[in-house]
Amino acid sequence: MDEETVSRDHVGSLERGLGVMEILARHPAGLTLTEMADEAGLTRAGARRFLLTLVATGYATQSARVFSLSPRLLTVARTWLGGASLWTFAAPIMRAVAGELNEACSAAILSGEDVVYVARIPGRRILSVSLDVGTRLPAYCTSMGRMLLAGLGPEDLEAFLSRATIEKRTARTITDRRLLAGAIGKARTDGFAIVDEELELGLRSIAVPIRDRSGSTVAAINVSTQSARFSVVEMEREILPALLGARQRIEDFFVV
Template identity: 80%
Template sequence: MDDEGASHDHVGSLERGLLVMEILAKHPAGMTLTEMAEVAGLTRAGARRFLLTLATAGYATQSGRLFSLSPRLLSIARTWLGGASLWTFAAPNMRQVATLLNEACSAAILSGEDVVYVARVPGRRILSVSLDIGTRLPAYCTSMGRVLLSGLPPGDLETFLRQATIDKRTPKTIVERPLLADAIRRAKVDGFAILDEELELGLRSIAVPINDRTGRIVAAINVSTQSARFTVAEMREKILPVLLDAKQRIEEFFLV
């Protein structure tokens, strides 16, 4: 679609309404009209219209001066996840990975500049990063993100590399865009990505893509672990074969 057509079909008010919902999600204690207007860049009257519309539709609740999201949004998320039969099929395979390695196994999809967790089997070992279904993390500094980015068409990847917000999360985070592009290309060639403490010190992860029958990358699964538990070489030798086996079984879903 050309720019003119995209502009014609773009509903700005819906986009702003979704932004208001995202902002409310980050403030579970609730927000006032004034606070929302400041954070969302809206007039106070505009913020009031969006918040009252969400409340009328049942997606937000009002208690005195405070507005917050309602449980209705969670029910929609559960309905969507429940309908994603791939994850129902993938769950037993992910549990097997977690059991064999005694580490957490997760699945994610790409959403803008982030990865969004859509399935997770926790390991027995405690990680400082709190990860649940719906968690968003930057794609550029996560193993699943690197794998998912490697599946983008060249033009989309160039746009991501040019526009993405890239911060140095740890001293090891790759922030130079040419080096990041190389790392993403390497993930595509290798068929997996290992990240060594780029998201958080002490945290390593390894991910492989999930491809549909056309070869398109539709998701990724990973294992995350403490750096004291596995060296990078050990992750390649011990974890990667288990992940690749799970990948093969999960991809059978697309052949049914």
């Protein structure tokens, strides 16, 4: 699709309205009209129209001066997830991995600069990071993110690296864009990615890609663990084989 067609078909008001919903999602306690206008970069009149439209359609509620998202959005999300038959198929496979290793096994897709969790089997051990289906994490400092970025074409990856917000989450986070490109390239060559305490100190994870019949990366699955439980070498030796086996069984979905 050429740029002229994209521009002609682009609905700016819908984009801004979705942006308002995303801002509300980041503030579960709700926002006032003034707070929304400031955060969204809208006039008070513009923010008011978007917020009242969300209230009228049932996607938001208003209590005095505060607006917040309503449970209706969860219904939409559940409907979408319910139709994602790949993850219904994959859940027992991921559960077997989690049970074998006593660690969490998750799946995610790429969405803008983030990964979005589409399936998660919790481990028996508690991690300080709270994760569930729908959770968004930065792609640049997560194992599934690195693996998903490794599946992008050169131009798309270059665009990501040029625009992404890259911040130090820990002292170990790679923030140099050249070094980050190298880490993503290594993940592409190796066929797996290990992220060592870059998202949070004490947290390590290892991920592999899920590819469809055309060879395109459509998702990634990972195992996350406490650094005290597995060294990086042990993750590659003990966790990677279980992930690769699960990856193969999940990819079989695309050929049945």
